Amino acid sequence: MTNQEIREFLQNAIAENRVMLFMKGTPDAPRCGFSMRAAAAINAMGVEYAAMDVLPDPRIREELSAISGWPTIPQLFIDGKLIGGCDIVLEMYESGELAEALGVEQPKDAEPIEGPEAPGQSGSAPLGLENRLG
Amino acid sequence: MPTAEELKARIEQALPGARVVVEDLTGGGDHFRAEVVSERFDGLSRIDQHKLVYDIFGDEIGGPIHALSIKTSTPGGDR
Numbered sequence: 001m002t003n004q005e006i007r008e009f010l011q012n013a014i015a016e017n018r019v020m021l022f023m024k025g026t027p028d029a030p031r032c033g034f035s036m037r038a039a040a041a042i043n044a045m046g047v048e049y050a051a052m053d054v055l056p057d058p059r060i061r062e063e064l065s066a067i068s069g070w071p072t073i074p075q076l077f078i079d080g081k082l083i084g085g086c087d088i089v090l091e092m093y094e095s096g097e098l099a100e101a102l103g104v105e106q107p108k109d110a111e112p113i114e115g116p117e118a119p120g121q122s123g124s125a126p127l128g129l130e131n132r133l134g
Numbered sequence: 135m136p137t138a139e140e141l142k143a144r145i146e147q148a149l150p151g152a153r154v155v156v157e158d159l160t161g162g163g164d165h166f167r168a169e170v171v172s173e174r175f176d177g178l179s180r181i182d183q184h185k186l187v188y189d190i191f192g193d194e195i196g197g198p199i200h201a202l203s204i205k206t207s208t209p210g211g212d213r
Contacts, residue, residue: 034201034203061196069185070181070185070188071188071195071196072188072195072196072201072202082181083181084180084181084184085184086203087184087203087204087205088180088181088184091180091205
């Protein structure tokens with residue numbers, strides 16, 4: 001795939017999926033604490049969303065940042081528009097703005113999602129443990 | 135390896151008059167959290183406020199600065 005093809009693929013993914021999350025790993029097996037928390041916030045909203053792992057090819061991340069002008073992962077798009085990264089998604093989750101942007105009611109049992117402290121530990125330790133158990 | 139003091143100084147230089155607190159979350163010089171209060175954010179969306187801070191560091195984000203968590207606000211409080 002050329003860079004141009006990757007860029008078009010990403011643009012289509014953003015256009016075709018109302019809620020599109022680019023992350024490291026998958027919602028079931030996030031590979032970074034920041035991606036994990038962004039996915040957890042969206043999961044709590046109970047909406048359908050598409051997620052794409054940026055890790056398989058470094059060019060995915062390069063092209064995505066070129067499209068969005070945003071340097072880090074995760075990145076959440078709603079209705080084709082960049083909403084933000086982990087910090088903004090979590091702020092909006094807690095304030096109820098995320099529910100509003102998604103057109104759903106703020107879940108009554110919405111619990112705060114753990115802050116960004118020690119992201120390496122919260123992201124990688126459980127995965128490492130699973131791997132050993134497997 | 136960047137330090138919290140270095141990041142704080144660079145944000146203050148780029149956004150004169152800003153109140154800046156930078157923490158090194160892991161002590162390893164790669165995961166930082168910055169709280170920035172600046173008049174420059176007035177009238178900007180949250181995403182543009184964060185971009186203003188990211189832009190100070192350019193390609194270093196995702197490179198030497200593995201992760202930078204940002205919280206922005208204006209002196210007058212929330213928009």
